[in-house]
Amino acid sequence: MGYPYEDLDDSQFERLVVQCMRMLFGEGVQSFAAGPDGGRDARFDGTAARFPSTADPWTRITIGQAKHTNATNAHFSDSDFSGPGESSVLSEEIPRIRKLVADDELHNYILFSNRRLGGVTAPLITDRLAQETGLDRSRIFLAGVEYMDDTLHAHPDILRRARIDPIDGPLLVSSYELAEVILEIAKGLEASPPPDDAPVVDRVTYDEKNRVNGMTPEFAKLLRSRYLHETHRIGRFLADPANTDALRLYEGAVEEFQLKIVASRREYQSFDRLFNYLVDFLFKRDGALSRNRRLTRAMIFYMYWHCDIGETPDAQAQ
């Protein structure tokens, strides 16, 4: 079971990469403060301790770059990462690398990303980097999740040194065991009577709900005009006895959203921002949702319209 890199934030991932590099190159790997980094997250000047091998280590300046994504199951071959388009991550990175090479500030380049790296993709990307930056192929290295997992297994101390606290980050133990327990519990629950259905709440007007939740009238009006007609279709789908399983999944999703919304409500001044944050987060995390953007927004609106998420005046009165 791999480490859940996608649950880290960018700075945690950078710290992890810096510690990986210190393990491979030496304690002299320099990290940089957050902000525009000019194409480098870590810099090492000297002879590497053990990379790529102790027999023939890299020498002179090595620049390490961390490219983190919240997406699960992302690949180096994704077009938004390594595609030829100007907006891809690699296309934006290449001019910076070229500049560092021209300034004699980069002789070796190592790119870490929490993406899967295939055997076919790796040489293609390495060739492109070599051609467009003037670096030798042997001085470029791509580290995907497979390489990072192996490094972390070999040197578990890296996690401690990266100061990734299990309290504010993901579980440091393998999540495999936890998943096993949860699956067993789910099996046990299936055998027992199903849990109670979602409670019925008193109806409130849309305006009143918006007022309590801090949704601006303009945003509320736009949502209503675009997605209200979808709520009938979603409602009909969920009411169909054939879709009981989908309804259970819906109620599970609602519960998770509502808990997250309650926890992070204070960080967002208006529900508009919270709504957009939720939708953006879902798009980033799941390819299926990002391909169905309109329906995803409609679904979140349905949850809100149906008083499944967000505060209701009734709940507040309690």
Place this chain on the structure above:
Amino acid sequence: MLRPNKHSHPDQTVLAASTVLLAELRRKRAVPYGDLKAVLDKASHGSDFLFTPAINLLYLLGLVEYRATADLFEYAGQ
């Protein structure tokens, strides 16, 4: 399943389906399986999923008996 919730359509619940079946059973006293199912098919969307739970409910209330040899449901109420 028995209690409607906020997502339920009033006509697509076990209680609603049971009502339809009970009315048919009280009217005809004995109805073949296929005919009773057809009545619910006509009356309610999602009948495939409601028929068995609705029959179960009527049986638990002592209102219906199933005659396996004739494959029909017989009204067992007063």
